Structures are given as structure tokens and as C-alpha cells.
Amino acid sequence: MATEAIANTNTNTKKPKDMSKRKRHRDYIFVAVLLAYPVLQFVITWVFVNIGALRLAFIRVDRAGNFAEFIWFDNFARVLRNIFTSPENNTGVSWLNNNLVVVLNSFGYAFITIFISLPLSMLFSYFLDKKMPLANVFRVIFFLPNIIPVVALTMSFALPLKNVIGADMFKNWPGGQMYVYLYCIWAGLGYNVVLLSGAIGRIPKEIYESAQLDGAGYFTEFIKITVPLVWPTVVTLVIVGLTNVLTLYLQPFLLTNGDDSWVTSTIAMEIFIGTSRGNTVQYPQFAAKGLLFSVIWAPIVMLVRNRMSKKYDGIDF
Numbered sequence: 481m482a483t484e485a486i487a488n489t490n491t492n493t494k495k496p497k498d499m500s501k502r503k504r505h506r507d508y509i510f511v512a513v514l515l516a517y518p519v520l521q522f523v524i525t526w527v528f529v530n531i532g533a534l535r536l537a538f539i540r541v542d543r544a545g546n547f548a549e550f551i552w553f554d555n556f557a558r559v560l561r562n563i564f565t566s567p568e569n570n571t572g573v574s575w576l577n578n579n580l581v582v583v584l585n586s587f588g589y590a591f592i593t594i595f596i597s598l599p600l601s602m603l604f605s606y607f608l609d610k611k612m613p614l615a616n617v618f619r620v621i622f623f624l625p626n627i628i629p630v631v632a633l634t635m636s637f638a639l640p641l642k643n644v645i646g647a648d649m650f651k652n653w654p655g656g657q658m659y660v661y662l663y664c665i666w667a668g669l670g671y672n673v674v675l676l677s678g679a680i681g682r683i684p685k686e687i688y689e690s691a692q693l694d695g696a697g698y699f700t701e702f703i704k705i706t707v708p709l710v711w712p713t714v715v716t717l718v719i720v721g722l723t724n725v726l727t728l729y730l731q732p733f734l735l736t737n738g739d740d741s742w743v744t745s746t747i748a749m750e751i752f753i754g755t756s757r758g759n760t761v762q763y764p765q766f767a768a769k770g771l772l773f774s775v776i777w778a779p780i781v782m783l784v785r786n787r788m789s790k791k792y793d794g795i796d797f
Contacts, residue, residue: 533767533770534767534771536763537555537556537767537770537771538550538552538555538764538768540555541760541761542761543760544760545760555764555765555767555768556768556771556772558765559765559768559772563577563579563580564580565577566579566580568742570653570742571653578742579742582742582746582747582750583747585657585660585732585744585745586726586728586746586747586748587725588657588661589721589746590721590722590725592661592664592665593668593717593718593721594718594721594722597665597668597669597672597721598672598718600669601669601676602702602706602710604669605672605673605676605677606680606702608673608677609677609680609681610698619674622670622673623670623671623673623674625666625669626670626671630730630734631734633667634731634734635734637663637666637667638663638735641659650735650739650744651741652743653742653743656741656744657744660735660744663731663735664728664731675716675717676710676713676714676717679709679712683705683706683709688705691704708792708795709796711791711795712789715785715789718785719781719785722777722781722784725777726747726748726770726774726777728748728749729749729751729752732744732745732746732749733749733753740753747769747770750766750769751766751769754766
């Protein structure tokens with residue numbers, strides 16, 4: 481009898497272990513199936529595509545587009561020389577050449593995202609959450625630019641201004657670039673407002689009621705309660721806005737009817753227009769430019785994300 485009891489005990493202890501292993505294996509298979517598609521998509525749409533671009537940044541090609549020789553970092557040196565020592569200067573400022581203006585135009589989108597567009601979106605979202613009259617109507621108005629095709633939207637923005645200011649509104653710097661920034665602020669507010677309104681709407685009303693009992697006004701509520709509690713959404717919007725520095729090209733391209741003038745051009749727009757012209761000799765230089773600014777900007781974006789995420793770390797509801 482004692483032997484049978486020991487055998488039964490060993491059998492019972494083995495069963496849970498076997499079940500636990502089978503459950504783990506099923507979990508691994510389930511996770512592998514879920515990750516298969518995004519990993520495959522990443523390999524095909526990023527790794528496969530960019531391997532050629534990475535190689536292109538370190539070589540020289542002939543006019544037929546054939547490999548000529550490895551020149552390593554010469555393309556990067558040429559990009560930097562064009563930015564800082566280009567003889568093309570129509571700005572009226574001795575140290576500010578046309579190529580440097582393109583870089584400043586691109587990095588300006590980070591400034592307007594963090595210091596103009598996002599604060600305005602926060603304020604609008606906060607007051608819309610306070611059930612101001614016609615709050616839902618204003619939400620729809622803010623969001624309209626995001627459901628209208630960008631071609632129609634840029635046309636509806638530019639045509640009235642051209643009728644008032646003139647057809648050469650995008651011909652002079654920095655005025656022309658300011659109009660592009662103004663469009664981006666106007667068109668981007670709705671997207672930010674929708675996301676921030678959703679985040680603010682999740683804040684329990686009891687928190688606001690408790691603050692009001694303590695004598696807190698709207699300003700105190702906004703700074704001490706709303707901003708900290710929606711901070712993860714703010715960080716996400718900042719990171720998305722910072723990526724526009726190296727990816728935004730369609731808006732200025734459409735606003736200026738495809739004009740490749742340095743006045744409103746961006747880094748991405750230069751690469752887009754340059755490669756679309758089919759001049760294969762310049763492909764390595766464009767590849768080097770994209771890689772150079774990616775290597776510079778990516779760590780900055782990650783650092784900003786890390787610093788901002790720590791500001792209200794641990795605050796939740």
C-alpha cells in the first residue's frame with residue numbers, strides 16, 4: 481500500500497509539470513504566430529529595402545547606374561560640404577546658404593510641434609472637456625482636416641492666401657516657410673485634439689472635484705492634474721512630431737505645386753525630388769544624406785523620449 485501511494489504521488493506531481501510545459505509551448509507558438517506577420521513585414525519593407533540604400537551611401541555609380549567603386553565616407557563629406565560651404569546663397573545672410581536653409585526648414589517642424597502645435601492642442605482639449613458650448617461641434621471642426629484628402633486640403637489652404645498675398649507667397653524665405661508651418665499647425669491640431677481629448681476624458685471626474693473643493697482654479701487644474709495625467713500621450717505626440725523632421729515632404733510639395741525651391745524644401749523633399757528625376761549619379765549622395773541625418777536624429781529622439789518619460793514617472797490614476 482505504501483508503494484502504491486508513493487507511485488500515485490509521483491504520477492500526480494508529473495502531471496502538473498507536463499501540463500505546465502505544454503501550456504508554455506502553446507504560449508510560445510501563439511506568440512510566434514502573432515509576431516510572424518509584423519516581423520516579416522519589417523524584414524520586407526525596411527531591411528530588404530534599406531540594405532540597398534545603406535550600400536549605396538558608401539559607393540559611387542556611373543551614369544548608367546552601375547557600381548563603380550567603394551568611396552566609403554566621401555559621400556557624407558560631400559553632403560556636409562554642401563550644407564556648410566555651398567556657394568549658393570540667396571538668403572541675404574552671409575553664413576546662411578540655400579542648403580543650410582533646407583536643414584533649418586526641416587528641424588523647424590520639431591520646434592512648431594513641441595512649442596506651438598502641442599500646447600495649443602492641450603489647451604483646446606482641456607476646455608473642450610469642460611463641456612463648453614458646442615464642444616462636440618468644435619471637435620468635428622478640428623478633426624475635419626484629417627478626413628479631407630491632403631491634396632484638397634493644401635489647395636483649400638493655399639488658394640485663398642494666394643488671392644490675398646499673391647502668387648509669389650512661397651518665393652521668399654523665411655516668409656514662404658512660415659506659411660508652410662502655419663498650414664501644418666492648422667492641419668495637425670485636429671489629430672492632436674482627438675487623441676488628447678480621449679486621454680483627458682479618461683481622468684476620473686472625482687479628481688477634478690477634489691481639486692475644486694481645495695480651491696484650485698482652471699490654471700491649477702490644467703498644470704497640476706491634466707498635464708501630468710495625460711503625459712504619456714503628450715510624449716507619444718512629441719515623438720511622432722519629431723519624426724516629421726526627416727519624413728515630411730508632401731505638404732510643402734503640394735502647397736508649392738511641386739516647386740523644388742530651397743525656400744520651402746525639406747531634407748525628405750530634396751531626396752524625394754532628386755531621386756524621382758532619375759539622375760542615378762546623385763543617388764549615393766541622397767542615400768548618404770538620409771543615412772547621415774538618421775544617425776544624428778534618431779539618438780536625439782530616443783533621448784527626448786527617455787527624458788520626457790521620466791518627468792511624471794509613477795503618476796497614474
